[in-house]
Amino acid sequence: MRLTDEEKRTLDGGRGEARRVAMEILAGMGKIFEAGRLVPVRSAHVLASLLNFHGAGLEVIERLAALGARYAVPTTVDPVSVSLEGDDIPLPPGLAERQRRICAAHAAMGVVPSWTCTPYWGGNLPGYGDHVAWSESSAVAFVNSVLGARTNRLSTGLEIAASIMGRIPECGLHLTENRRPRVRFRVEADPADELDFGAIGYLVGRLAPGRTPYLVGLPPHATWEQLTSLGAAAASAGGIALFHAEGVTAESRRGAVDLRGLRRAEEHLIDRAAIRRAVAELTTASRTPDLVALGCPHWSVRQLSRLAALLRGRRVRDSVRLWVYTSPYVKRAALEKGVAQAIEASGARILTGTCMVISFLRHAGVRVMMTDSVRAARLVPSEHGCEAVLAPLAECVSRATEAGAG
Amino acid sequence: MKPHLEHIEPQADRVFRGRPVSDGIARAQAVVTRQPFMFSHGLDPASGIVIDRSHELYGRLVRGSVLVFPRGVGSTSAGMWLLEAVLQGNAPAALVMEEIDPVLAMGALFARLFFQRSLPVVDKIRPAALLAIRTGDWVEVDGGAGMVRLLRGGREGAARPPRGRLPEGGASGGEGGGCRRC
Numbered sequence: 001m002r003l004t005d006e007e008k009r010t011l012d013g014g015r016g017e018a019r020r021v022a023m024e025i026l027a028g029m030g031k032i033f034e035a036g037r038l039v040p041v042r043s044a045h046v047l048a049s050l051l052n053f054h055g056a057g058l059e060v061i062e063r064l065a066a067l068g069a070r071y072a073v074p075t076t077v078d079p080v081s082v083s084l085e086g087d088d089i090p091l092p093p094g095l096a097e098r099q100r101r102i103c104a105a106h107a108a109m110g111v112v113p114s115w116t117c118t119p120y121w122g123g124n125l126p127g128y129g130d131h132v133a134w135s136e137s138s139a140v141a142f143v144n145s146v147l148g149a150r151t152n153r154l155s156t157g158l159e160i161a162a163s164i165m166g167r168i169p170e171c172g173l174h175l176t177e178n179r180r181p182r183v184r185f186r187v188e189a190d191p192a193d194e195l196d197f198g199a200i201g202y203l204v205g206r207l208a209p210g211r212t213p214y215l216v217g218l219p220p221h222a223t224w225e226q227l228t229s230l231g232a233a234a235a236s237a238g239g240i241a242l243f244h245a246e247g248v249t250a251e252s253r254r255g256a257v258d259l260r261g262l263r264r265a266e267e268h269l270i271d272r273a274a275i276r277r278a279v280a281e282l283t284t285a286s287r288t289p290d291l292v293a294l295g296c297p298h299w300s301v302r303q304l305s306r307l308a309a310l311l312r313g314r315r316v317r318d319s320v321r322l323w324v325y326t327s328p329y330v331k332r333a334a335l336e337k338g339v340a341q342a343i344e345a346s347g348a349r350i351l352t353g354t355c356m357v358i359s360f361l362r363h364a365g366v367r368v369m370m371t372d373s374v375r376a377a378r379l380v381p382s383e384h385g386c387e388a389v390l391a392p393l394a395e396c397v398s399r400a401t402e403a404g405a406g
Numbered sequence: 407m408k409p410h411l412e413h414i415e416p417q418a419d420r421v422f423r424g425r426p427v428s429d430g431i432a433r434a435q436a437v438v439t440r441q442p443f444m445f446s447h448g449l450d451p452a453s454g455i456v457i458d459r460s461h462e463l464y465g466r467l468v469r470g471s472v473l474v475f476p477r478g479v480g481s482t483s484a485g486m487w488l489l490e491a492v493l494q495g496n497a498p499a500a501l502v503m504e505e506i507d508p509v510l511a512m513g514a515l516f517a518r519l520f521f522q523r524s525l526p527v528v529d530k531i532r533p534a535a536l537l538a539i540r541t542g543d544w545v546e547v548d549g550g551a552g553m554v555r556l557l558r559g560g561r562e563g564a565a566r567p568p569r570g571r572l573p574e575g576g577a578s579g580g581e582g583g584g585c586r587r588c
């Protein structure tokens with residue numbers, strides 16, 4: 001990899017120890033991935049959950065913060081393992097302390113305290129063609145596909161180094177030739193909600209892991225929420241960092257998708273039956289849920305508004321908890337709109353800064369979680385040893401509530 | 407701990423060349439899967455056991471093995487999960503993949519940069535060669551040279567390990583399989 005004189009000086013320690021270490025990380029990764037050079041990035045998004053960091057990651061980030069490292073570009077941060085409300089799941093003191101130290105290190109380096117996996121609802125919104133350095137696989141799929149920005153699936157640590165330097169090795173999805181689709185999916189299912197879109201993403205990930213798919217047949221008016229759900233499921237099921245959907249995603253709408261490789265590519269059909277099978281596959285229990293968990297990835301104001309409408313005239317049953325996850329700023333907007341109050345009046349909780357995947361559901365005594373999130377249904381059973389029931393939002397609400405004022 | 411493997415000789419026709427990703431040499435029994443592997447929420451760093459219930463290796467101990475798999479899946483925290491497993495001594499002794507992704511590469515890079523620990527990784531092995539490695543085969547991975555060797559005494563060794571005492575959980579050369587924190 002060619003380095004500029006300034007980058008060489010940094011690597012030799014001429015710009016301080018923190019930047020030297022960050023540059024060594026970038027140079028090491030650039031070499032492995034045969035990047036020609038480093039390119040400037042406009043923003044970064046970093047992870048912070050102690051489940052992501054463990055002891056090893058904590059040691060790394062504290063060492064960088066102690067060296068005086070600072071984020072050089074606007075940098076938002078993912079959710080953590082305790083909610084900002086703080087009273088949902090009592091964490092064992094050791095774990096809470098470790099989480100606090102990770103957050104403190106990020107704060108010392110100048111992170112924007114977004115605590116969300118959907119920072120685009122709060123303003124970290126890369127432009128078309130922008131190089132960025134994002135972690136969080138669901139957000140990576142979104143910014144690559146829906147916004148047409150460019151990032152690889154960066155891991156905890158690499159995005160931190162990239163943000164400290166404001167640069168990333170130019171390889172993988174930063175290069176136009178690597179953004180070409182390799183496999184075609186024909187969708188004949190009229191997907192209507194986040195569950196349908198999530199199931200499509202799950203199938204794409206299972207059938208073509210690691211490849212860039214080209215989807216035909218998604219409705220042109222598909223919402224960002226639906227596409228978030230598709231990308232999040234495809235990422236968790238198949239490591240997919242970029243999907244193209246004809247007439248829907250950014251590069252397709254601009255006619256910028258190179259379709260030549262698709263002529264002889266394999267094609268898969270996704271129909272209603274396939275979606276039903278996927279939902280059944282991800283449903284591991286038929287027992288009554290003790291937790292109905294919504295908001296994976298973190299919900300938008302529009303999704304909270306829809307939930308408020310479904311909850312009108314209903315209250316959460318005594319035997320079940322209804323928790324909804326979002327970011328602090330979306331909750332704030334929902335409060336101003338009156339939507340958050342309507343939701344909580346039913347007995348549901350809006351929790352910010354965490355989610356069901358990275359908080360310790362086991363400590364809350366959760367045995368069966370019901371959700372409309374394909375990603376959560378895929379990840380929670382492995383991580384928390386509880387069962388998952390996957391169902392449309394209206395069904396989740398009716399299982400969690402009964403008629404009556406809150 | 408140095409494994410007693412001197413009697414196992416590399417076979418010339420069983421040497422596969424790939425791309426060197428991460429330095430280090432490890433000798434251990436292979437665990438092979440054709441399914442993508444999820445480290446984040448998929449491999450318990452405290453035990454080295456696969457906890458991804460949707461994976462064919464679910465419940466299996468992969469600590470100290472040469473893990474052969476096509477690619478990583480799951481969240482972008484996978485590198486930290488891998489790093490943590492390395493530091494706790496519960497990671498595979500080496501990784502052999504069709505294609506590494508930045509997430510897993512970082513786990514190996516950080517192990518070296520921050521903790522002076524090596525996890526040999528070789529990728530871009532020909533798919534046909536990957537098919538030649540079976541679970542239970544003894545293999546040697548040279549991460550710096552990008553080489554994977556099938557060792558004699560391999561397949562039979564799956565059921566009956568070759569002569570000599572072998573450390574529990576599979577042998578590993580270099581620093582790959584030691585335990586730093588216990």
